[in-house]
Amino acid sequence: MKLWQRLFTSFLKRFHLTRFFGRSQSFKELHQSSYAQEINNTLSTRLIQAAQLDSTALFAQLDSSASGLTEQQAITRQKQVGLNEVAHEKPLMWWQHLWYCYRNPFNILLTLLALVAFFTDDLTGASIISVMVVLSTLLRYWQESKSNQAADALKAMVSNTATVLRHQVSFDDLALMQQRYQINIKNQKNTEFEIPIQYLVPGDIILLSAGDMIPADCRILTAKDLFVSQAAMTGESMPVEKFAQQKNLKENNALDLENIVFMGTNIVSGTAHAMVISTGIQTYFGALAHRVTATDRVTTSFQMGVNKVSWLLIRFMLVMAPIVLFINGFTKGDWSEAFLFALSVAVGLTPEMLPMIVTSTLAKGAVFLSKKKVIVKRLDAIQNFGAMDVLCTDKTGTLTQDKIFLSQHVNVQGESSDYVLMQAFLNSYYQTGLKNLLDVAVLEAIDQEVKTQKLAFRKIDEVPFDFERRRMSVVVKTPQAKVRMITKGAVEEMVKVCAYVEIDGKIEALTAQRRAAIEALTQRYNRDGLRVVAVAYREFSDEQENFAVADESDLILIGYVTFLDPPKESAMAAIKTLHEHGVAVKVLTGDNEFVTQKVCREIGIDCDRVLLGGVIETMTDQQLKKAVERYTIFAKLSPVHKERIVEQLKANGHVVGFLGDGINDAAAIRAADIGISVDTAVDIAKESADLILLEKSLMVLEQGVTEGRRTFANMLKYIKMTASSNFGNVFSVLVASAFIPFLPMLPIHLLIQNLLYDISQIAIPFDHVDDELIAKPQRWQPEEVGRFMIVFGPISSIFDIITFALMWYVFSANTPAQQTLFQSGWFVVGLLTQTLIVHMIRTAKIPFIQSRAATPLLIMTVVIMCVGIFLPMGPLASYFKLQALPLSYFIYLPFILIAYMCVTQIVKTIYIRRYGWQ
Known part of the structure; x- marks a missing residue:
């Protein structure tokens, strides 16, 4: 690790900022690191003691019995220990969420630029930059809060439960339990109740069976062929058998205890009765999560794409701003003015609204899917939905009716x-x-x-x-x-x-x-x-x-x-639509090949060839990598086979989704780029998924795919618009700075222009997307953004130079005394062309004729163009160091704008013919 990286990491740890800047360690890594040494020794001691005690002594220690706690005991105990929740599952405090919305490369860079402007007495510039940062942060905060509220409302409908025993249940207890746990008592057995896991307390007796997530640290009382997957805690890939008795009484490693099971692990097979020993933050899982509260997720293709594009634009700014500084410094001789101008150019080149636009479009997608009864657990999953080109799905209940x-x-x-x-x-x-x-x-x-x-x-x-x-x-x-x-x-x-x-x-x-x-x-x-x-x-x-x-x-x-198990009536239409949208559907099932082929034949999936799990067992990864491309149906699969198939599809460059609801699907759901489950799935499947469907329908998936692509297309519009217009502005500034004896535009003009342009982009998440752009999977292509910027940026510079000539020769704004008129003329043209480029680049078609923007975007465009004309022509002109333009200027203005749009459309046609249009 480089020195600066070590220093930065130390700084983050010193001020506990790793949640916001760095990824958290996995629990396996935490267990192997110094964090494990910091875990309260009382926790391990408690678990080891519980493992060594016989059941009678354990009941006495926790004041419980084989038939469980009474309801009054459970209520009293919960008041003492709190709800069974771990720290990282709690929502961020408002100030933490606000900080999370603020911290991104662009906002931090803009803040530094604002500080520089402030300390160089450019209070106006500092104020405008600050407004941009605050606007971006607050809009993102508002959008995410709104999306989270929508998601939370649906998440309340999907809660994990545990089967708990209650001792001596009276009629009053039944009424209290029905109200407290929101359960239907009629569907419960006399002593067994399904309650939300957050209400478990130490001393509770719970029943465990295959597919259950273990809701707390528990001591096994009885076990029958009980195998537990502890991968989340220890990294062990194979399930571990658990027993009611601890054989090695000298065992001092809590994770190796044979009769203790841990929160966050899951039952692979078998059944058990267990007593809850620790809940919430007092569990082994909770103690580790308390140290690093961020969830550990691998950087997705979406995040990597955003980061690559972000740093491409920032690098461009870091190169161009110094060039502007030196050209203006040497040609004008006023280095302080040149510095302020270069600072303004740097701000103009920074796509400060990118975080807000990204979040807004994702949040809008989440709200759209919520109306389709889809819980979006992670916003980034929406774009992965759009990028997905292979959907792997189980057969039973997905392609077939959820009724056998x-x-x-x-x-x-x-x-x-x-x-x-x-x-x-x-x-x-x-x-x-x-x-x-x-x-x-x-x-x-x-x-x-x-x-x-x-x-x-x-x-x-x-x-x-x-x-x-x-x-x-x-x-x-x-x-x-x-x-x-x-x-x-x-x-x-x-x-x-x-x-x-x-x-x-x-x-x-x-x-x-x-x-x-x-x-x-x-x-x-x-x-x-x-x-x-x-x-x-x-x-x-x-x-x-x-x-x-x-x-x-x-x-x-x-x-x-x-x-x-008859096919769903909607399955054939859904499969056809997914195929039309470029998504290949592959069936991964544990069922036999004959039944699978019959179902697939009825719904329109190619079923001529089937790859069986027994054959996959003999294949190397290289052989399987080729086979997953040739076959559509995979039958008689084990959970390991499903996971291997997903991983090899990903290795081939596919963006893979997996839809499943069983225990045997959990590993594949985790391995997929986008894991999809349903609210009726087993606990481990729901916990592994990025999206949860409240209705198990492939038609909902097709709608999710199109919404993901619509979301991505709108994000890409902003990036292309910003990159190309920024490049054009800088190119124009370089030309003007080299030949004009005064600044072509004051720093405040650049800042206002950029602020108005950014405001006009707020409506982009609500824009229409052409059908052609959602017909196939969409992915980030940073190199495409760079090429687009270089091709389309200079077009605006051509008309900027025409405007320079117009102001210089026609309106005689060619001396320092007339520079305000010159700057006002370019201010209007620059803002209007920058705003109109939105409509030119948002579609591959002819704008306004073949493809028209959504009404909110049209309104914002008209409003900003009117504001741009009003500023130099109205009473605020002198405040912004502008002046009224002659009426004859507005005779030339429409011709410049129309010519600009025509040339852009011609170049766009040539560009599409050669490079295509993303």
Whole structure:
């Protein structure tokens, strides 16, 4: 690291400004750094002690019980410890938000220029520069506040909850809980309640299952095949198994405790009962977040693009301002006046409204999407939406209806069987893990008579679902007092653990011939668009009480349940529209290839070739990088496969979006440029996403894509306008300074002109965008901005020079005594051409005829042009060191403006033919 970088970093740390200028460290880095040493030792000690205590002692220590806290205990405890929230999740204070809106390269540069003007007694210049900075900052503050309020209103509709046990719940408690937690008591079990996680307190007993985000630091009381992803805390890529007992009682590293789970991690598979030990800032996650309150996000392509363009313009200013200084200093001899003029040129070259324009357009996009029931968690994601050229999506609930119907329940021979349905029902009913749509379909398909039969069965144990086995089991005591394991899952995985089949009540060996028949039957169902789940069982001796994955062997296959997941009616239109907008849609699913192809064929996605997860497993990254371009459908994928596909698409230069709602989608959502989830998704999917859809519809995505492109196009308009007009002004100043014996324009004139021009740009976020500009993905191209500036900037200089000649020869403004008239003449032409360039550059078409600006922009243009003419002609002229122009000047003015617009249009046509138009 260079010396200046080290000094700057030290300065930021010394005054706690890293939130505003630098990125925060990841929690893994923090754990490995000196920050970890600063974490309160009491926290680690508390967790280690909790891990070592038996459950009885733990209950006594936290004044709780196996059935949880009473509601009154929870209320009292929350008053003591506060809400279960960490520091970085809280909104910025108003002054922090204001500072955040102020700090950008341009505002800081303008502030320095204002200070220089102030200390050189140019109070007018300092005042105008200050107005620009304040205007830019306050507008951005107002826009972001407005957008945040809209987003917060929607976020209130999407809250993460936890299942908590309550002890001795009275009728009064039920009423209090319904009011306090805003929950529907009718949908709660007697002792289990879904409450918002911010109301959890130490001592609460919570239930955890696959897909849950862990809402606090907890001690595991009971666990069944519990695997937890701790990547957010430790950086471990593989899930870690957790148990109810700590085996190594000498363990002194809190993160390695086997019966402690941490806030911010998530359950991959299995179930557990856990006791909350610490909440909010007292959690391990909260303690780390308290040290560095900024979220750790990699710089996006949007941010990098803005930064590159910003520094391009700043470098241009740093080169041109000194040239203006030296030319005017040597030719006029008045170095102080030359310095002030160069300072004004520097201000004029600085696109001080860029931060406000960027934020305004993004905020407008966020408000637009909020009306479409889309929560924008990060404003930058809107532009990424517009840049997206590949959308990866899960199949179930996205391309298909968010409702799966039980179609058939058949035995091994394909004949309808109520016995198979009953076993599938018992499996779905008694499992306590994450009930997917298939389980819901089974439960809803059973009539009341069958449901009463479950009373004759008693649950003993279960082996939860995970994505490697792709099956789950429950163990019940049958009415005949037999211990039976009932297993259901993906056909190919089930066949691997089955040794027998049941045909007409007889148990026979599962031969190779029968395996072939099973494969043929299930593939026939798949080709009909049905999803097939196999059902099997095995009976055990009465002595066995605990069961594990190893017991899922030598099963007896009894049949299948098939499900219909019809495509959404809007899916075909949405896919077609996305394709028309240059967005390729790729389907990434864990389902089998036959069902996926059937659905894709019906909605218009190319389905001739499918790449399976098993094949991806054998591919190198280089091979997969080529394969992701050739294939559109990827089936039988694991979560790791989905993540790899997204990463390889990004490596190929694509901007990738991922839409998913399951546990198996979370890693891919994180890896994508823009992660999209839905409000019904599991917690980890919602936490990983940049956007949350309150309606799972691809049509909303298409609208988001077009809005993102509209947002980007409006931002780019301002940058192109500012860059080209600024370059033209400086070029004109250089020419005039070299040949005219006085300043062509006073510093105050440049500042006022720039201020008025910037005010006219406030309406840009509300401008129309041509259909051609939203028909394809849009990305930042800094080199295009530089070329555009060099080509279009000198056009205005041509007409500035014509104006110089007009004022010099026609109106005889050719002596220092007549310089005010000269400056007034150029002031009007300069402001009007600079304002009109907005309409020339905002579209590739002929302005006002083929493409007309939005009404707000037209109004602002007319207002600013009128103000520009009024200043020299009105009573304020002398104050601004201007003077009234002769009426004959206004005979020449329209010809100059019309000629300027015509030449610009001709050059624009040539430019588009050669370089295109972004």
